[in-house]
Amino acid sequence: MGLRERKKLKTRVALIDAALDLFLEQGYESTTIDQIAAAVDVSPRTFFRYFGSKEDVALAPATDAQDVFLSELHDRPGTESPFTALAQAMRGAVALLRDGEPEDKQRFLKARQVVEATPTIFAGQMRLMMANEQRILEEVSRRRGADDLRSQFVTATFTSTIRVGFENCTVEELSDIDGMSRRLEDTFALVDELMVAGWDH
Amino acid sequence: MGLRERKKLKTRVALIDAALDLFLEQGYESTTIDQIAAAVDVSPRTFFRYFGSKEDVALAPATDAQDVFLSELHDRPGTESPFTALAQAMRGAVALLRDGEPEDKQRFLKARQVVEATPTIFAGQMRLMMANEQRILEEVSRRRGADDLRSQFVTATFTSTIRVGFENCTVEELSDIDGMSRRLEDTFALVDELMVAGWDH
DNA sequence: TAGATTATGTCAGTCCATGACAGATGACAA
DNA sequence: TTGTCATCTGTCATGGACTGACATAATCTA
Structure with missing residues (x-):
């Protein structure tokens, strides 16, 4: 498995973990994509490249x-x-x-x-x-x-x-x-x- | 039942009918609230007063x-x-x-x-x-x-x-x-x- | 290392949804 | 009938989800 593929998997997992923590902490509705993206240091646009x-x-x-x-x-x-x-x-x-x-x-x-x-x-x-x-x-x-x-x-x-x-x-x-x-x-x-x-x- | 109440019921039904027709005709996703509201001659804001x-x-x-x-x-x-x-x-x-x-x-x-x-x-x-x-x-x-x-x-x-x-x-x-x-x-x-x-x- | 692929960031734009306020309309009592 | 009140509606402004287009940056491959 190449570096690129490993990185992608890592980002995906990081996004999931950050999102779940934020959802549990402050609720799903009041959590924004910007917050999730910021927590993983990724642009909001990138979030939507990983999740629909x-x-x-x-x-x-x-x-x-x-x-x-x-x-x-x-x-x-x-x-x-x-x-x-x-x-x-x-x-x-x-x-x-x-x-x-x-x-x-x-x-x-x-x-x-x-x-x-x-x-x-x-x-x-x-x-x-x-x-x-x-x-x-x-x-x-x-x-x-x-x-x-x-x-x-x-x-x-x-x-x-x-x-x-x-x-x-x-x-x-x-x-x-x-x-x-x-x-x-x-x-x-x-x-x-x-x-x-x-x-x- | 007063006039006001009858009017509300009528608008509600009209919105449902207009929405369903548009959904069937051009699909749910590509139908906008503006279109539905326009079909009933109501402002988009009013739509959300009838439906969440x-x-x-x-x-x-x-x-x-x-x-x-x-x-x-x-x-x-x-x-x-x-x-x-x-x-x-x-x-x-x-x-x-x-x-x-x-x-x-x-x-x-x-x-x-x-x-x-x-x-x-x-x-x-x-x-x-x-x-x-x-x-x-x-x-x-x-x-x-x-x-x-x-x-x-x-x-x-x-x-x-x-x-x-x-x-x-x-x-x-x-x-x-x-x-x-x-x-x-x-x-x-x-x-x-x-x-x-x-x-x- | 050069060139091809692929991932990412930026930007602009659409649409859904909501709060605030003002004007319009039906309800009701005098 | 008329004035007052409650309620409905339109307009405006805003925020957040999502998408397309394009440029940049990172990886991959020969």
């Missing part, structure tokens, strides 16, 4: 996490049922985060706090999840061998499960990957309890 | 529809199980739209087309649904007598069902309340098939 919008920088960690999830999903064996594969991929993604760089973990948790505190950003995360859902739907349809209403339902149920699992966490749980993980397992267990056997086949 | 943002005017019909749904939900007998009450309330809301003014129907369908065509607006609708979900959760918790993870799951499942039912409609279905209604019933039937008995109790 102010919202994007707040959602960058979530976007990256989704990519990790999709990669995990791709690696699941074809023998697993659709929902099992999705749940396992999510467990894998959480594990990667838990065992990864502490800085990445911190960044992810900070971003989650910003998302929870800012309705605009929360809506943006929904948009991300919806976009992701299209790709998940393809995987579910592939495994079920049918692109029908039921595949959509399985996919939507998974999205809901993740959402409920991550939502309404207390502050402690927000700053703790293990807390999130536990709540996720509770929700998966509930799905198992309330769905008829083979519902995702 | 450009997004709000596109989501106005959806917001109104949600209010109708919540009103229907409030009228459901307390003997119904949570999910049954939610489904019945949705059927009631759709019926009200079907049997209502043709203009209201047209407006609603136009708004849906704009939502489908514009990612930003789609995200906004998600935000609306999430805000609504909080109130639905209260009703579910009340009927179940417990404010726990399961209530959240029932609520999230309902939201997903509605979303899947309305989503990915063909152009024909988009311009047809009955088509939407049929698809909704298919989705409700699927829930009934895939969930264990008494899952929402």
Whole structure:
């Protein structure tokens, strides 16, 4: 990896970190692009060369996490049922985060706090999840061998499960990957309890 | 109702109609507030006295529809199980739209087309649904007598069902309340098939 | 090291959104 | 009817998000 590429990555991360800190400190709305750019010693114009919008920088960690999830999903064996594969991929993604760089973990948790505190950003995360859902739907349809209403339902149920699992966490749980993980397992267990056997086949 | 109040209502509807027509004609992004205001012969400043943002005017019909749904939900007998009450309330809301003014129907369908065509607006609708979900959760918790993870799951499942039912409609279905209604019933039937008995109790 | 690529800064401009103030219009009582 | 009050509307000024164009500076490659 060349110097240019390394520099770009470094600037990107610096922008994300500066933005998240400012958002947490003084709120998303009252933080300006100029402030973020100034904190990283970059021109405001350059900010928009790294992120399409102010919202994007707040959602960058979530976007990256989704990519990790999709990669995990791709690696699941074809023998697993659709929902099992999705749940396992999510467990894998959480594990990667838990065992990864502490800085990445911190960044992810900070971003989650910003998302929870800012309705605009929360809506943006929904948009991300919806976009992701299209790709998940393809995987579910592939495994079920049918692109029908039921595949959509399985996919939507998974999205809901993740959402409920991550939502309404207390502050402690927000700053703790293990807390999130536990709540996720509770929700998966509930799905198992309330769905008829083979519902995702 | 006085003259002043009637005038306000008229202006509001005129702004929505003008906005939706412009959005459909030339796209949401490339339509300016100035254009919308000019079409209704009102100053741009006045537009923002009726709607908090450009997004709000596109989501106005959806917001109104949600209010109708919540009103229907409030009228459901307390003997119904949570999910049954939610489904019945949705059927009631759709019926009200079907049997209502043709203009209201047209407006609603136009708004849906704009939502489908514009990612930003789609995200906004998600935000609306999430805000609504909080109130639905209260009703579910009340009927179940417990404010726990399961209530959240029932609520999230309902939201997903509605979303899947309305989503990915063909152009024909988009311009047809009955088509939407049929698809909704298919989705409700699927829930009934895939969930264990008494899952929402 | 020279030349091609690519990143960055500066500048000008558009559009969304909001506060402040003044003029216009409907509501209401005498 | 008329005068007063509350409310609606237009105008103006401002700030902040975003974008295109162009020049400069940094990296890359031969």
